[in-house]
Every structure is written in structure tokens, then in C-alpha cells.
Amino acid sequence: MTIWPPRREALRRPAYRSLADTVIRAVSAGELKSGDRMPTHRDLAYELGVSVQTVSRAYDELTRAGVLVGEVGRGTFVRAGxxxxxxxxxxxxxxxxxxxxxxxxPVLAPLHEEAMRKALVDVAGSLPMTTIASFRPNVALRAYAEPALDWLSLCGVEASPARLVLTNGNTAAMTATLLTVAGPGDLIVAEELGHHTLKPLTSYLGLRLRGLPLDEDGITPEGFDRVCAREPVKAIHMLPTGLAPKPVTMSAERRAALVAVARKHDVLIMENDAWGPIHPDRPPTVASLAPERTFYFTSLTKCIMPGLRFGCLVVPDTFASAAANRHLVTNWMATPMIAEIATRWIADxxxxxxxxxxxxxxxxxxxxxxxxxxxxxxxxxxxxxxxxxxxxxxxxxxxxxxxxxxxxxxxxxxxxxxxxxxxxxxxxxxxxxxxxxxxxxxxxxxxxxxxxxxxxxxxxxx
CATH class of the missing domain: 3.90.1150.10 (Aspartate Aminotransferase, domain 1)
Structure with missing residues (x-):
């Protein structure tokens, strides 16, 4: 029995919801395809014995749901897929x-608003001149390095100021890292089910991206090794602590095994730790296991407050200058006012x-x-x-x-x-x-x- 066009007696109450549901099932079954033109409101209403208003409401719901799209002067079309x-x-x-x-x-409550209001009042009363006057990142952000390193220590990463780049969150850090570790045509590997911005970002930068197989403990070392054996891999991006769509936290043993494969094939590591220290009793960071090849980044955006776009990128010693320059040309520097608030909160x-x-x-x-x-x-x-x-x-x-x-x-x-x-x-x-x-x-x-x-x-x- 076909789903589309629907039979009048198949509709249930409320009719608009039942009609919208039928359209969705027809799209899922392939009976309505992307680009197909839908009947006019009046024609479908006549065929089904319902009011024009019922069809209009169903089409409106489907348009809001992203299943249909209306084009002025042409009609209504399927926009699925x-x-x-x-x-x-x-x-x-x-x-x-x-x-x-x-x-x-993250979850927000009145205490977040209260904390931000208090911070703005405090900053207004004791604002460093460098926060509003300096145009040089190394001058404007120098005072923020020590609190940032304290936060990184809480995350399980020990670093020196020379290896630290302060950023406006994880996306800025990811961009600077990709520009540092690879060039157009190079291969990046990552979880086959991972970070949603990695695919468009690598595409924009002219990089190739390949997914690695997963099991219940995250990326499999065997799958990683196989790809590296077939062709050169510049870097592996990983979400080892609960961030991927499947909220898996890699075991310490799995992290060590992936580091061993990376060292075997001389692959750099991108450790995306956007949630920071929000997971208790988590295994050691990958950066602590392989500081010589790991680009570690985290921020306060997810674990503290969405509007607090302040992050830290820790890079291997040999890449410190290159990473700082890549960040300079893409973001110039972390916003000093946000950095001021974030580091005050860390310190107090x-x-x-x-x-x-x-x-x-x-x-x-x-x-x-x-x-x-x-x-x-x-x-x-x-x-x-x-x-x-x-x-x-x-x-x-x-x-x-x-x-x-x-x-x-x-x-x-x-x-x-x-x-x-x-x-x-x-x-x-x-x-x-x-x-x-x-x-x-x-x-x-x-x-x-x-x-x-x-x-x-x-x-x-x-």
C-alpha cells in the first residue's frame, strides 16, 4: 500500500497533524523526494475532503519543521534529505x-547573571589600562597567563607560558591548530562520529578528513594504525572525555594505545577538551601523556557560562611560535575584557x-x-x-x-x-x-x- 497520496479515511484527528505525519512518512519511504512539487492547498483539500485551512496548517507545520519549502509564484516543494x-x-x-x-x-540559573553583574561592577572600578588600550597580544594578555595555567592544571595539563595561546574559545583554538599542523591536501583523521565543526573547517582550509572506527572505548588503535600505514597522516583529532555525540570517555589504557600509534607514525594529536574539568575522576589527559606532540585546547564556555568565550591552547614547544602566529592572523588575540573577567573568576x-x-x-x-x-x-x-x-x-x-x-x-x-x-x-x-x-x-x-x-x-x- 502506498503512503502518498493519502487516503481520506486514513486521516486521524487532528487532521492537519495526521496529514503532516503522512507527508513525513512518504518522504522517509522515498515516495516523496527532494524537489517534488506538492499539490496546491486547494487541490489537496478537495481530494481529501478537508478544509483548505487544514492543508495550510499542515504545510505550515512541515515548513517550520524543514520538510517543505514554499517558493513565491512556484508552489510548495519537498526539502528533505x-x-x-x-x-x-x-x-x-x-x-x-x-x-x-x-x-x-551548560545549565544556567540566576546565580550566573548575578556573578556576571558583580564582575562588571568590579571591572568598572579597577580596569587595567592595558585591557582597553593595548593592541599587542603579548602586552594585553600577559597578566592572564598565570590564572589560565592554574585552570589548565585543574584540567590535568601542566604547561609553561611559552606554550600557551589564549583564545576566544575552542573554535578559535581548533582553527589555529589546524593551520599549524597541516597544509592544503594533508590528511587529518578523527572519530567517525565526532565534532560537527571539524568537517566544514577542514574543507574550508583545503584539508582532507577521514573518520576512524569507534568501539565502546572510543577510537580503535587498530583502525588508526591501518590508516597511518596506508598513507601519511598529519594529525589526529580526538574527543577523549565525553564530548562526542556518543558520550564515551576513553580509558587510560586506550589513550596510551593511541599515543603509541601516533608516535609510531609521527602523527600530531589534537585533544579537544571543551568541557574542561567537568567530568570527575577522568583519566589523565592525552597532553600529559604526549606533551611533545599534543595540541590541547579547552575553554570556560561549556563548563562555566556560554558568554564567557575564553579558552586556552597548549602547544608543543617546537610549535609555539607557529601556533601563536596562526592565531594572530585569524583572531589577533583573545578579547581582553572577557579574558579579564574569566581570569578574575579563576583567581578568586x-x-x-x-x-x-x-x-x-x-x-x-x-x-x-x-x-x-x-x-x-x-x-x-x-x-x-x-x-x-x-x-x-x-x-x-x-x-x-x-x-x-x-x-x-x-x-x-x-x-x-x-x-x-x-x-x-x-x-x-x-x-x-x-x-x-x-x-x-x-x-x-x-x-x-x-x-x-x-x-x-x-x-x-x-
Whole structure:
């Protein structure tokens, strides 16, 4: 039995939701393809025996969900299928009251606003002139090195000021690192399911990128070794501590094994530790195991506050000058005003207090998520900012994303993070920090109900 066009008697109440659901299933089944023109509102209403308003509302919902697109003077068309440069999160608030589980961010509360207000007052009363007057990074940022090194020590990295580059967060550090370790045409390897900005960034820089196979402990040393044996690899990018869509924290043994392969083939290492010290009792950093070849970067953005875009890049001694120059031409320097606030917080203990608060808040949210998702094969970490939820075979990522949007929830698709063939890691990332606790629980309940369902209109209509 075909799904499209739908039969009048197959629609359930409310009819607009059932019609929208049918379109999504038809797209998932391949009966409606990207670029197909949809019937006019009036024609489809007449065919189904419903009002034009019902069809219009269904089309509106599908347009907001990203399944359809309207073109003035031409009609409405299917706009489904994975996009190469799609970001995993909702890029605007056009969805109104949607529960946003797509954007990875820490939990925020009134104490964060209070801390920032106090910091701004304190800075206004004792602002160093270099913060607003210096145009030289080594002058403006010199005073911030010592607090930054203290924070790095908390992260498990010991470094000297000569090896430190202060940045506006992890993306700036990643960009400077890639420019330092490789040139156009060079090969970078990374987790086959990893950081969503790495793929477009390497493409923009003219670098080749290849995914490495994963198991329950992260990147496999055997897979890494095989790629290196076939052709030269400049660097490996890794997310060893819970950051990847599958929140896996590599064991100490796995980290040591990957370092051994990197040394064997003279491969540089990029250790992306965006969450910093938020995971308790984590194994030693890769940078501590191989300081001679590891570019380590972290920031306060995820573990303290989104607006506090201040990060640290630690580089091997032999690359210190090159990395500083690459950062200079791409970012010039970390924003002194933000660096001033961040390092004051490190020095006076505010950053540590906010870190401990964040650990506790995320622990509570992970416990709540585990209760809602009980019985489903989800993956999480005790203080992680997200949950990974594999999709059963009957759900396509596109179909599930669209259904979730229709039911008021935005989630991040696994395809946004995947460096291998589509569908290899079919699943969704559910972020725990961006919404108030009650909205988070409601969003998780909706997702759990949908994933336990079969993608049939009778089961999914509300």
C-alpha cells in the first residue's frame, strides 16, 4: 500500500497533524523526494475532503519543521534529505515555543547573571589600562597567563607560558591548530562520529578528513594504525572525555594505545577538551601523556557560562611560535575584557564554584533523563551535557527529526556529526542544559514516546 497520496479515511484527528505525519512518512519511504512539487492547498483539500485551512496548517507545520519549502509564484516543494553543512542545532527561534534539545550548552540559573553583574561592577572600578588600550597580544594578555595555567592544571595539563595561546574559545583554538599542523591536501583523521565543526573547517582550509572506527572505548588503535600505514597522516583529532555525540570517555589504557600509534607514525594529536574539568575522576589527559606532540585546547564556555568565550591552547614547544602566529592572523588575540573577567573568576574562586554547581546541576538532569528514558538504549555520562539515543530501524533520522519538531521538540541528528556513510550511526543527541528543568522533562517525555512508537499516523497523532 502506498503512503502518498493519502487516503481520506486514513486521516486521524487532528487532521492537519495526521496529514503532516503522512507527508513525513512518504518522504522517509522515498515516495516523496527532494524537489517534488506538492499539490496546491486547494487541490489537496478537495481530494481529501478537508478544509483548505487544514492543508495550510499542515504545510505550515512541515515548513517550520524543514520538510517543505514554499517558493513565491512556484508552489510548495519537498526539502528533505541530509545537508552537508547542516548544523546540529536550531539556528533561529522561528519555531516559537519549541523545546530546544538541540543546542549544547551548560545549565544556567540566576546565580550566573548575578556573578556576571558583580564582575562588571568590579571591572568598572579597577580596569587595567592595558585591557582597553593595548593592541599587542603579548602586552594585553600577559597578566592572564598565570590564572589560565592554574585552570589548565585543574584540567590535568601542566604547561609553561611559552606554550600557551589564549583564545576566544575552542573554535578559535581548533582553527589555529589546524593551520599549524597541516597544509592544503594533508590528511587529518578523527572519530567517525565526532565534532560537527571539524568537517566544514577542514574543507574550508583545503584539508582532507577521514573518520576512524569507534568501539565502546572510543577510537580503535587498530583502525588508526591501518590508516597511518596506508598513507601519511598529519594529525589526529580526538574527543577523549565525553564530548562526542556518543558520550564515551576513553580509558587510560586506550589513550596510551593511541599515543603509541601516533608516535609510531609521527602523527600530531589534537585533544579537544571543551568541557574542561567537568567530568570527575577522568583519566589523565592525552597532553600529559604526549606533551611533545599534543595540541590541547579547552575553554570556560561549556563548563562555566556560554558568554564567557575564553579558552586556552597548549602547544608543543617546537610549535609555539607557529601556533601563536596562526592565531594572530585569524583572531589577533583573545578579547581582553572577557579574558579579564574569566581570569578574575579563576583567581578568586568564582570559576571553581560555578564549575561545582554545574556538575551538580548536570548530575541531577542526567538522573532525571535516565528515569524518563528507562528501557531505551541511551548512552550518557554522570555529569555530561547530553544523551545519545540510537534510533530503531523503522525510524529514519529525517523522519524522526521532523516528527519531533511537529510535536514541539528540536533534537540534533547523528548525521551532523558523522564522517562516514549516512545511516551508520543513526541516532539523535539530546542536550540537557539549554531548557528549564520542567521543559526538559517534557521534551524528553515526548522524545521517549515517539521513539517507542512506530511511525504510523494512528500511533503518532495527538
Amino acid at each position: 541530509p545537508a552537508e553543512t547542516r548544523m546540529p542545532y536550531v539556528t533561529d527561534r522561528q519555531f516559537g515555543s519549541i523545546i530546544d534539545l538541540s543546542l549544547l550548552k 574562586g568564582t570559576a571553581r564554584r560555578l564549575l561545582e554547581w554545574q556538575k551538580a546541576a548536570l548530575g541531577e538532569r542526567n538522573a532525571a533523563a535516565a528515569g524518563v528514558l528507562a528501557g531505551l538504549p541511551f548512552q550518557s555520562s554522570p555529569n555530561g551535557m547530553h544523551v545519545w539515543l540510537p534510533l530503531p530501524p523503522e525510524w529514519s533520522e529525517e523522519g524522526f527529526l521532523a516528527h519531533a519538531r511537529l510535536h514541539g521538540v528540536a533534537v540534533a541528528p547523528g548525521s551532523s556529526f558523522c564522517l562516514t556513510e549516512p545511516g551508520r550511526h543513526a541516532g539523535v543527541r539530546l542536550c540537557l542544559g539549554g531548557e528549564p528543568a520542567d521543559r526538559l522533562e517534557l521534551g524528553l517525555q515526548i522524545v521517549a514516546r515517539l521513539i517507542r512508537s512506530r511511525p504510523e499516523p494512528a500511533l503518532l497523532a495527538i
